[in-house]
Amino acid sequence: MTNQETPAVTIPTEIDTPEILVDRDILERNIDRMASAVRAKGLSLRPHAKTHKIPEIAARQIAAGASGLTVATIGEAEVFAAAGVNDLFIAYPLWVSPQKAARLRRLAETAQIAVGVDSAAGAAMLGTGLGKAAGSVSVLVEVDSGHHRSGVSPEAVVPVAEAAARAGLTVAGVFTFPGHSYAPGMPIEAARQEQQALQQASEGLAAAGFDITRRSGGSTPTAMLTENSVATEVRPGVYVFGDAQQLELGRCAVEDIALTVAATVVSHHETPADGPARFIIDAGSKILGSDRPAWASGFGRLIDQPDARITALSEHHATVEWPERGTAPAIGQQLRVIPNHVCLAINLVDDVAVTSRGELVDRWAVAARGKNK
Amino acid sequence: MTNQETPAVTIPTEIDTPEILVDRDILERNIDRMASAVRAKGLSLRPHAKTHKIPEIAARQIAAGASGLTVATIGEAEVFAAAGVNDLFIAYPLWVSPQKAARLRRLAETAQIAVGVDSAAGAAMLGTGLGKAAGSVSVLVEVDSGHHRSGVSPEAVVPVAEAAARAGLTVAGVFTFPGHSYAPGMPIEAARQEQQALQQASEGLAAAGFDITRRSGGSTPTAMLTENSVATEVRPGVYVFGDAQQLELGRCAVEDIALTVAATVVSHHETPADGPARFIIDAGSKILGSDRPAWASGFGRLIDQPDARITALSEHHATVEWPERGTAPAIGQQLRVIPNHVCLAINLVDDVAVTSRGELVDRWAVAARGKNK
Numbered sequence: 130m131t132n133q134e135t136p137a138v139t140i141p142t143e144i145d146t147p148e149i150l151v152d153r154d155i156l157e158r159n160i161d162r163m164a165s166a167v168r169a170k171g172l173s174l175r176p177h178a179k180t181h182k183i184p185e186i187a188a189r190q191i192a193a194g195a196s197g198l199t200v201a202t203i204g205e206a207e208v209f210a211a212a213g214v215n216d217l218f219i220a221y222p223l224w225v226s227p228q229k230a231a232r233l234r235r236l237a238e239t240a241q242i243a244v245g246v247d248s249a250a251g252a253a254m255l256g257t258g259l260g261k262a263a264g265s266v267s268v269l270v271e272v273d274s275g276h277h278r279s280g281v282s283p284e285a286v287v288p289v290a291e292a293a294a295r296a297g298l299t300v301a302g303v304f305t306f307p308g309h310s311y312a313p314g315m316p317i318e319a320a321r322q323e324q325q326a327l328q329q330a331s332e333g334l335a336a337a338g339f340d341i342t343r344r345s346g347g348s349t350p351t352a353m354l355t356e357n358s359v360a361t362e363v364r365p366g367v368y369v370f371g372d373a374q375q376l377e378l379g380r381c382a383v384e385d386i387a388l389t390v391a392a393t394v395v396s397h398h399e400t401p402a403d404g405p406a407r408f409i410i411d412a413g414s415k416i417l418g419s420d421r422p423a424w425a426s427g428f429g430r431l432i433d434q435p436d437a438r439i440t441a442l443s444e445h446h447a448t449v450e451w452p453e454r455g456t457a458p459a460i461g462q463q464l465r466v467i468p469n470h471v472c473l474a475i476n477l478v479d480d481v482a483v484t485s486r487g488e489l490v491d492r493w494a495v496a497a498r499g500k501n502k
Numbered sequence: 503m504t505n506q507e508t509p510a511v512t513i514p515t516e517i518d519t520p521e522i523l524v525d526r527d528i529l530e531r532n533i534d535r536m537a538s539a540v541r542a543k544g545l546s547l548r549p550h551a552k553t554h555k556i557p558e559i560a561a562r563q564i565a566a567g568a569s570g571l572t573v574a575t576i577g578e579a580e581v582f583a584a585a586g587v588n589d590l591f592i593a594y595p596l597w598v599s600p601q602k603a604a605r606l607r608r609l610a611e612t613a614q615i616a617v618g619v620d621s622a623a624g625a626a627m628l629g630t631g632l633g634k635a636a637g638s639v640s641v642l643v644e645v646d647s648g649h650h651r652s653g654v655s656p657e658a659v660v661p662v663a664e665a666a667a668r669a670g671l672t673v674a675g676v677f678t679f680p681g682h683s684y685a686p687g688m689p690i691e692a693a694r695q696e697q698q699a700l701q702q703a704s705e706g707l708a709a710a711g712f713d714i715t716r717r718s719g720g721s722t723p724t725a726m727l728t729e730n731s732v733a734t735e736v737r738p739g740v741y742v743f744g745d746a747q748q749l750e751l752g753r754c755a756v757e758d759i760a761l762t763v764a765a766t767v768v769s770h771h772e773t774p775a776d777g778p779a780r781f782i783i784d785a786g787s788k789i790l791g792s793d794r795p796a797w798a799s800g801f802g803r804l805i806d807q808p809d810a811r812i813t814a815l816s817e818h819h820a821t822v823e824w825p826e827r828g829t830a831p832a833i834g835q836q837l838r839v840i841p842n843h844v845c846l847a848i849n850l851v852d853d854v855a856v857t858s859r860g861e862l863v864d865r866w867a868v869a870a871r872g873k874n875k
Contacts, residue, residue, distance in 0.1 A: 145599050145601040145602065145875055146599075146875065147874050147875060148875070179817060179818075201817065201818045202818065221768075221784075221818060222768050222769050222782075223768065224766045224767070224768045224784070224833065224834050226518050226519075226766070228518040229518065247769050248769060248770065248833050250832070250833045250834060251768065251769075251833060251834075254834060277771070277821075278782060278814070278816065278819050278821065279768065279769040279782045279819060280769070281772070282772065285772070308816065393597045393599070394597070395594075395595050395596070395597045395624065395652065396595050396620050396621060396624075396652035396653070397621065398650070399654070399655065399658070409595075409651065409652045411594075411597070411875075414791075414793065414846060415846070415849055415872075415874055416874050418787075418792065419791065419792050419793045419846065420787065420792045441651070443651065443681065444552060444574065444845055444846070445552075445574045445575065445594060445874070446651050446652060448650075448651065459623070460597065460621050460623045460624055461597050461623060461624075461627060472817055473787060473788070473792065473817070476788055476850070477849070477850075477872060477874075478872060478874075479872055499788075499850060499851060499852055501520050501788055501789050501818070501850075501851075502518055502519065502520060502521070502784075
C-alpha cells in the first residue's frame with residue numbers, strides 16, 4: 130500500500146478493540162488449498178485443532194476432506210467429540226492419571242481415539258487406566274526427528290511399542306513433530322529428517338512384528354515439502370490462519386492471513402520530527418500472546434504497514450515504531466495486528482468476530498480455549 | 503532442599519495437571535505485609551487487580567485496608583464493581599469508543615471511577631462519550647517516568663489536564679508506571695525517577711491552577727523503596743502471588759511465592775549418564791505464559807529445585823534441565839513451576855485451585871479472565 134492509497138475498510142464498525150477478527154473467506158481458501166494439496170499427494174489430512182479451538186472451523190476442515198483432527202489434550206478432544214468429530218488423535222505422550230483415564234474411557238465410547246506414547250512407563254499407565262477399554266484405543270509411538278522435545282529416537286521405538294502391546298493397547302503407528310522447521314532456512318532439512326525418522330521407526334516396528342498403518346508427520350512449514358512421502362498423514366495447524374512467524378519464514382503471504390487483532394492507537398510518543406513515529410496500541414500480550422523467537426523482527430506485524438514493527442509489548446500496550454512520521458495513524462485510529470504465534474492468541478479470547486468482505490457476519494466461540502488437560 | 507530431604511507434599515491428591523495452585527496462607531501473608539508496609543508510610547494502597555482477576559482476592563485486599571483497586575480495562579472494572587468494589591481506577595489512557603463510553607457511564611452510576619488520560623484527543627473523546635456523566639468521572643494524567651510506554655513527559659501534563667477540564671472531566675491528579683523497575687539493578691533508580699516525575703508533574707498542574715489530590719505511583723518492585731514519598735498512593739500488583747521474575751530480581755523469596763503450576767513429568771530425554779537430566783513436563787506456554795525477559799534464566803522456575811531451568815517452552819511442553827541426574831523425577835512424578843510472569847499465567851485459566859497446608863480448600867473463578875476491553 131502506498132501512502133496515497135486509502136487502506137481497505139477491513140474493520141467492521143461494530144467492532145470495539147482489542148478484538149480478534151477472522152476473515153471467513155481467507156480461512157476457507159486456506160482450508161481448501163491445504164486439503165487439495167494434501168489430497169494430491171495421496172496423504173490423509175488430520176489438522177491440528179489446537180491452533181483454532183473452534184468447532185465451526187473443524188467442521189469446515191472435515192467437510193474439505195480431513196480424516197479427523199489432531200488435538201493436544203483430552204479437554205480439546207472432548208470439545209471436538211461433543212461437536213461431532215469422531216476420529217481424534219491426541220498427539221501428546223499423556224501421563225494418564227485416574228481422572229484422565231476416566232475421561233479417555235468416556236471419549237472412546239463415542240469416537241475413534243488415538244494417543245501418543247513415548248515411554249514404557251507411560252504406555253503401562255495408559256493401559257492400566259483404560260482397563261477393559263485399552264483395546265479400543267490406538268497408540269502412535271512418538272519419534273524425535275530432530276526437534277528434541279518429546280519422542281524417542283527412531284531406534285528406540287520398539288521397546289515402547291512392546292510395552293504398549295503388553296498393556297493391551299493397539300499399536301497403530303508412529304508420529305513425529307518436526308518443530309525445528311519453525312526457523313529460518315530449516316523447513317527443507319526438517320522435512321528430510323522427518324521422513325527419515327518415520328521411515329526408520331516404522332521399519333524397526335515392522336521388523337519387530339508390528340503391523341502398523343499410520344505414519345504421521347507434518348507441520349505447516351513441512352506439510353507441503355515432501356515428495357514420495359513416507360508419512361501416511363500430515364497434521365498442519367497454523368495454515369488455517371497464518372501468523373507473523375509463518376509470514377517472516379516465507380511460508381505464507383500477507384493475503385493468506387485470516388486472523389488479525391483489531392486495535393486502536395491510544396497514545397503517541399513525543400519523538401523528533403525527522404525520526405520514525407512511535408505510538409501505543411491497545412493490543413498487548415493478553416490478546417496477542419508474547420511468543421517472540423530470536424529471529425522474529427518484533428512482537429507481531431501490522432497487516433497494512435509492512436515496514437512498521439512492534440518493538441515492545443506489555444499486557445495491554447504494544448509499542449509500534451512506524452517508519453514514516455507523516456503517515457502515522459492518529460490517536461483513535463484503528464489498525465490490524467498479525468500475532469506472532471496465532472495458537473497463543475486464539476487461546477486468550479472467548480470468541481472471535483467473523484468477517485466477510487469487511488462485514489461482521491458471525492461470532493464463533495473458542496470452545497476449547499484453556500482446555501489444558 | 504538437599505537431595506536427602508523428601509519434598510513437602512504440596513500438591514493435593516485431587517489435583518490433575520496442569521493446574522494453577524494458589525496457597526491461601528502465603529497469599530494472605532503477602533496481602534497483609536504489603537498493606538502494613540504501605541500504611542506505615544502513610545500512603546493509600548490501590549492494588550492492581552490485573553495480576554489476579556479474582557474477586558475473592560480483591561475482597562481480601564480491601565479487607566486489609568486497600569482504598570480501592572486499580573484495573574487495566576473497563577471489563578476488569580465491571581467484574582470488580584459487580585463484586586462490590588466501589589472505587590476503581592482504570593490506569594490506562596482509554597480511547598473511549600461509543601461502546602466503551604456507554605459501559606463507563608453505567609459503571610459510574612454505582613462506583614467511584616477514575617480513568618487515565620495522556621492526550622488532549624483522548625480527554626476530549628472521553629468527555630464527549632461520557633456526556634452529562636463527565637463530571638462524575640475523575641481523570642489522572644499519565645506521566646512517563648522513564649519506562650517510555652504511554653504517558654507524557656512531566657512538563658507536558660498541563661495541556662492534557664486543560665483538555666480534560668474543557669471536556670467537563672474532574673482532573674484529580676497524576677499517575678505513572680515505573681515499568682523499567684522490572685530489570686536487574688533498576689528498582690532504586692526507577693523509584694527515584696518515579697518520585698521526580700510525580701513531583702514535577704504535580705507542581706506543574708498546581709502552577710496552572712489545578713487542585714490535585716492524587717499522585718499515584720508504585721509497582722511491586724518500587725512500592726516499598728520510597729522514603730518521604732511524593733506519591734499519595736501506590737498500585738503494586740504482582741506482590742500477591744510473586745513470580746519467577748520477581749524472584750530473580752530479588753524482590754521476593756521462594757517462601758513468598760503463592761502461585762505455582764502443578765505439572766507432571768511426561769517424557770524423559772536420552773542423555774549421557776554423566777550429564778544433567780532433561781525431561782518434559784505437561785505445563786507449556788498455554789498455562790505458564792511465554793514472557794521471558796532477556797535477563798531471565800529460563801521460562802520459569804521449579805519451586806523445589808532452584809538449580810533446574812526450563813530451557814525451552816512450547817504450548818504444552820516445557821523442557822526442564824535438571825542438574826543432577828540421580829535426583830531427577832521419573833515420568834509420572836508431579837512438580838510445581840513458578841511462572842515467569844504471573845499476570846499472564848492467571849489469564850490463561852478459568853479457575854484456580856486454592857490450597858492451605860497442602861489441602862485443597864476451595865476453587866476461585868478467574869472472573870476477569872480475558873477482559874481485554
